[in-house]
Amino acid sequence: MNPIRLSDLAFTIEAVIDEAFGQRALWVVAETSDIKNYPDRGYCFLTLIEREAGRETLAKLDACIWRKHHHTIRDFESETGVAFARNIQLLLLVSVGFSPVYGLRVEILKIDPSYTLGNLERERQAVLDKLVQDHPDRVWLEAGQYITANQLLPRPTVIQRLALISAPGSDGWRDFRHELTQNAYGYAFQVDEYLTQVQGTGAERAICGQLERIQQSEIPYDAVVIVRGGGSQLDFGSFDTFLMGYTVAGFTIPILAGIGHERNVSLTDMLCHESVKTPTKAAAFLIDHNRQFEESCLQLRDRIGMATRDAMQTAREKLDSETERLRFVMHNYFRDRHTDLTEKAVTLRHLDPANVLRRGYALLLQEGRILTSVAAVKPDKTLQVQLRDGTITVISQGVGESVASA
Known part of the structure; x- marks a missing residue:
């Protein structure tokens, strides 16, 4: 046996990898894991993995993003609204190198945002297709638009009794309650809270569990409101699941969603009775809805008042006209009777025996x-x-x- 030096082995590996990859960059599809990001220092370490359908790991490589390419993380988050976090499948432009001291180095040069957005859209579309196919009584296509049973529920003329689903003490919960209670018109709302987690693993089951509680309570709520504050696209994953879509689309009480997502529309937004962007806007929507009813009542009151005044004026004018006509008729009548009496008096004088x-x-x-x-x-x-x-x-x-x- 003739052993070789470790450096010779390392230099040989370096030469082989350099010959195979050189300075060429490759597009690679991989899932992120074990991210250690240091934005203040301008670099990031992470692990790239590939899993089989059964979630078995097929490959795993350590990777890094150095300072000159660290901006690609901000660019990706800005364009997609998705936080750069673990368990995201990404399309990455990488270079491969080997250092005899530091070992194999996979450097990420760029992240393709369109791939991530496309994946999210494909997953959402697959859920929609399954809902339409398996539950046409809840979701169906009409003139290219997805229509749900919840959307077609009649909206109460005045919305006062609400069931609120939100995370306890969250910004979304606080913003909604503040806007609702501090409304400029002094409208009173009765709000029953069904507090639960609204993001993270298992959030969709927790939300749907609260919807089931609301259904079983048999309380005649005017509407159910689901609110949460802002966050990344991944934070809204629970609102894009089949379970959420199925439950919301067929729910028997109108659902108003204000889940704080300014960038994209979730399945819950698409399938619920009404969707607004934020918890504050959800409260404003309810206030405006009731204000429209009050304004219609005020307009009706004004119309009734105007109609009453017009009717009284018309009646007064008609009464004046009839009074004048009666006065004229009575004048003529008494004049004619006076003439008759005068003639009769003359006749009687002629007939007087004297x-x-x-x-x-x-x-x-x-x-x-x-x-x-x-x-x-x-x-x-x-x-x-x-x-x-x-x-x-x-x-x-x-x-x-x-x-x-x-």
């Missing part, structure tokens, strides 16, 4: 009764003849004959 006697007529009375017929005159009776200026007495002797006496 006036008749002045015209040369006389009244013949027998036993105080006016005689109008010869047949009524009895013989040998005293009759009175009334003239204009006095009365004379006569005795009847027969029809057509009379004898006057002084």
Whole structure:
């Protein structure tokens, strides 16, 4: 046996690796693990691994990011909204080298953000496709849009009784409660809290467990509100799972999501009744919803008041018109009656016996009764003849004959 020096072996490995890779960079797909990032110093150490479907590790290599390429971490997080953390599958541009002193060195030169975004979108689409295929009563496609049973639930005219799902004492919980209670209109809301974790491993089961509690309570909530503060894309993984999508899409109470994700839309956002970006905006949405109802009531009140005033004005004008018409009719009526009475008075004056006697007529009375017929005159009776200026007495002797006496 002729042993060789360790340095000779190391130099040989260095030469082989240098010949195989040289200064060439390679694109590699790998999953991150054991990250030790030192942004203040400008370098990062991590382990790259490849797993089989059964999660068995097929390969593992140590890697690093040096100062001149450390900005690629910030660039990746800025473009994807995903925190550079462990257990993310990435597409990396790497160079491979070997140092006789420090050993094999895999240096990361660049991280492709489009690969990560594409993976997230493919995973989300796979969940959507499975929901549509296996549960068409909860999620279905209509004119290219995903429609859910929860979206089609009628929204109460006024939303007052709420079930709130949030992490206890979190910024999202605090922002939502503050905005809701300090609203400018003094609206009162009754909020029952169902506090639980909303991110990390098992968060989707915890959230869905609270939704099941709400369902089983049989309390007639107007809406369920799910809120959490901001965070990276990975922090929102629980809102992109099949379990969350299935539960939210078919839930029998309208769900409002304000999960603090400004960058992308999660499956929960897509499938719930209404989605806003932040917990503060979720509270503002509820306040604005109730304000719209109040404004419609105020507008209706104003319309009723205006209609009442118009009706009163119309009635007043009609009453004035009818009063004037009645006054005119009564004036004409009384004028005509006055004319009739005047004419009748003239006629009566003409028919007054005194006036008749002045015209040369006389009244013949027998036993105080006016005689109008010869047949009524009895013989040998005293009759009175009334003239204009006095009365004379006569005795009847027969029809057509009379004898006057002084």
